[in-house]
Amino acid sequence: xxxxxxxxxxxxxxxxxxxxxxxxxxxxxxxxxxxxxxxxxxxxxxxxxxxxxxxxxxxxxxxxxxxxxxxxxxxxxxxxxxxxxxxxxxxxxxxxxxxxxxxxxxxxxxxxxxxxxxxxxxxxxxxxxxxxxxxxxxxxxxxxxxxxxxxxxxxxxxxxxxxxxxxxxxxxxxxxxxxxxxxxxxxxxxxxxxxxxxxxxxxxxxxxxxxxxxxxxxxxxxxxxxxxxxxxxxxxxxxxxxxxxxxxxxxxxxxxxxxxxxxxxxxxxxxxxxxxxxxxxxxxxxxxxxxxxxxxxxxxxxxxxxxxxxxxxxxxxxxxxxxxxxxxxxxxxxxxxxxxxxxxxxxxxxxxxxxxxxxxxxxxxxxxxxxxxxxxxxxxxxxxxxxxxxxxxxxxxxxxxxxxxxxxxxxxxxxxxxxxxxxxxxxxxxxxxxxxxxxxxxxxxxxxxxxxxxxxxxxxxxxxxxxxxxxxxxxxxxxxxxxxxxxxxxxxxxxxxxxxxxxxxxxxxxxxxxxxxxxxxxx
Ligand SMILES: C[S@@+](CC[C@H](N)C(=O)[O-])C[C@H]1O[C@@H](n2cnc3c(N)ncnc32)[C@H](O)[C@@H]1O
Ligand SMILES: [Mg+2]
Numbered sequence: 001x002x003x004x005x006x007x008x009x010x011x012x013x014x015x016x017x018x019x020x021x022x023x024x025x026x027x028x029x030x031x032x033x034x035x036x037x038x039x040x041x042x043x044x045x046x047x048x049x050x051x052x053x054x055x056x057x058x059x060x061x062x063x064x065x066x067x068x069x070x071x072x073x074x075x076x077x078x079x080x081x082x083x084x085x086x087x088x089x090x091x092x093x094x095x096x097x098x099x100x101x102x103x104x105x106x107x108x109x110x111x112x113x114x115x116x117x118x119x120x121x122x123x124x125x126x127x128x129x130x131x132x133x134x135x136x137x138x139x140x141x142x143x144x145x146x147x148x149x150x151x152x153x154x155x156x157x158x159x160x161x162x163x164x165x166x167x168x169x170x171x172x173x174x175x176x177x178x179x180x181x182x183x184x185x186x187x188x189x190x191x192x193x194x195x196x197x198x199x200x201x202x203x204x205x206x207x208x209x210x211x212x213x214x215x216x217x218x219x220x221x222x223x224x225x226x227x228x229x230x231x232x233x234x235x236x237x238x239x240x241x242x243x244x245x246x247x248x249x250x251x252x253x254x255x256x257x258x259x260x261x262x263x264x265x266x267x268x269x270x271x272x273x274x275x276x277x278x279x280x281x282x283x284x285x286x287x288x289x290x291x292x293x294x295x296x297x298x299x300x301x302x303x304x305x306x307x308x309x310x311x312x313x314x315x316x317x318x319x320x321x322x323x324x325x326x327x328x329x330x331x332x333x334x335x336x337x338x339x340x341x342x343x344x345x346x347x348x349x350x351x352x353x354x355x356x357x358x359x360x361x362x363x364x365x366x367x368x369x370x371x372x373x374x375x376x377x378x379x380x381x382x383x384x385x386x387x388x389x390x391x392x393x394x395x396x397x398x399x400x401x402x403x404x405x406x407x408x409x410x411x412x413x414x415x416x417x418x419x420x421x422x423x424x425x426x427x428x429x430x431x432x433x434x435x436x437x438x439x440x441x442x443x444x445x446x447x448x449x450x451x452x453x454x455x456x457x458x459x460x461x462x463x464x465x466x467x468x469x470x471x472x473x474x475x476x477x478x479x480x481x482x483x484x485x486x487x488x489x490x491x492x493x494x495x496x497x498x499x500x501x502x503x504x505x506x507x508x509x510x511x512x513x514x515x516x517x518x519x520x521x522x523x
Contacts, residue, residue: 033236033245041188047233047245051149051179052084054232058177058250059088059145066090068144068175072097074133074163075151079110085147086124086384095140096128097376111382120386131376134162136170138374144256145175150246153180153202168222168251176225176251179232183207184242188235208243215249225251392446395433399447402432403461422461429459 031050036042043050059068066089076082076096085094111126131137133151146167152160167176183205186197198205206214208229215227231244389397406424426440437443444454453460 031234033234035236040190041236041245043233043245048080050233051246051248052081054230054248055081055147055149055177055179056084056088058175058248059085059147061175063252064144064174069093070095070143071145071147072140072143072171072173074098074146074148075154076128079128081147081149082126083110086126092122092124094124094126095143096126097131097133097137097140098128099130099132101130101379111380120384121389123386124384126380126382126384127378128380128382129376130379132159134159134166135375136166137376139376140166140171143171143173145177146171146173147177149177149179150181152178153204153206156203164218164221168218168225172224172253172256174253174256177248178251179246179248180211181205182231182243182245182247183210185235185239185245188239188242206247208247211247211249215251218251224254226254227251391436395436395443395446396450398432398436399429399443402429403459407461420462423455423458424461426454426457426459 031044033041033043059071068088068090070093071085071088071091072095073082073085074097076098077100079096082094082096085091127139129137129139133148134155148163152163155163167173181199181202183198184207186192186205189197192198208231212229215229219225219227228250230248230250231246232248233245234240235242235245403422403424407422410422426444430438430440430443433443447459448454453462
């Protein structure tokens with residue numbers, strides 16, 4: 001994925017800016033669009049693929065490569081993006097949130113693949129929730145990245161506002177990637193004219209300027225974030241002034257602190273990996289004490305969570321009674337006690353210390369809130385089977401990968417077809433495994449044992465002649481008409497994949513992307 005997806009977006013931007021030079025050289029590698037008599041604008045590859053590749057590229061940026069461990073995908077629909085997300089290096093926990101429950105059935109085969117899929121090398125947990133992305137469910141705490149692909153335009157205005165607060169004020173992830181259609185582009189879709197140039201299932205389709213304004217406003221409200229916008233899905237030649245079919249905003253936090261990296265003695269209520277937390281930063285601005293009731297009322301813009309503080313020590317209670325708010329929040333004792341309380345709240349539904357009484361009151365849940373800020377229903381919680389590979393196994397896999405990419409490169413360089421032997425110096429292959437071993441003899445022996453032909457210091461690879469004529473001839477099977485609603489698109493998309501054929505578009509590195517990840521279903 002790294003090799004094939006990573007350069008994708010860069011390549012795409014390059015192609016896009018280059019488009020005006022009527023330079024058709026290597027056009028099979030390009031991302032482009034053209035007019036089709038019946039279908040209107042047709043994208044290559046389909047726009048949703050371009051979106052997935054662009055978002056994946058963002059998640060693999062050098063700055064946080066391999067470091068995004070917990071990621072939320074809002075509006076995950078039929079899990080079609082989660083399929084790629086789960087291959088992004090470093091990811092250990094994916095939280096999918098969707099307001100609909102219908103799509104989940106169609107996604108089930110992605111989560112029960114242990115019978116025929118190789119085991120993963122790293123643990124991965126996928127949790128699917130049913131819920132409104134606007135609600136700040138405590139299980140989102142600790143997400144390093146938040147993604148919402150073509151979701152915000154499906155949200156009611158007040159939910160969209162709450163979503164912004166949930167993401168930037170509550171989750172506060174390192175990276176946020178949001179995509180939405182580009183309204184400017186819609187003039188190219190003739191079939192949308194009768195709908196007022198938008199898709200009927202969308203509440204809005206913003207121009208680039210409107211999206212830019214919305215994003216700018218977010219970073220004004222949450223100044224620890226910066227934002228940049230990019231287009232996805234360039235149109236046919238001479239339409240560059242309209243931008244791309246979709247637009248993507250990438251928000252990055254300037255002072256992101258990973259929950260588990262926080263100093264446990266600092267004035268913050270820290271979440272260990274799965275322990276929900278309250279950030280004291282949030283509380284200082286917005287909590288109030290109600291001394292008579294021994295309550296500590298923690299409020300934010302959205303809701304009020306009330307902790308009864310009868311478990312607090314006398315000193316704390318006195319301070320609260322005196323309403324010494326400033327000194328209160330700077331007291332280690334309080335921090336510890338609240339930490340203890342929140343842990344208790346989240347792990348013991350019936351609290352042992354208060355004899356089964358729930359001690360949590362929440363505006364949205366009323367008296368008997370089972371957990372703090374538990375809004376979502378768990379639809380599916382899935383742990384992928386994994387096993388740690390032996391060094392031998394890792395070496396073999398890496399060398400095999402390296403040889404395959406050399407073979408591919410050779411195809412690209414259009415070596416004469418009759419050359420079907422490739423001699424690779426062992427030193428070259430050693431570079432791929434340098435982080436595991438430098439023992440050349442051991443590697444040679446390992447390769448020989450596993451059927452590789454070694455002559456001196458060369459590994460000899462004999463090329464298999466594969467008939468590729470069927471590749472790239474089924475472009476029409478792709479749902480590439482963006483004017484239909486998402487629902488229609490995804491229907492066509494899944495039916496085109498469920499016929500069991502591998503329709504591999506002959507396209508850039510995406511050829512491999514497809515053959516690797518768009519494999520036929522297990523019917
Ligand atoms: C166009 S689909 C998203 C497609 C998907 N992200 C992809 O990349 O293929 C929009 C999804 O957002 C979901 N959705 C709409 N409003 C939502 C909300 N308030 N909270 C969570 N999901 C929502 C819909 O149920 C739908 O599955
Ligand atoms: Mg949509």
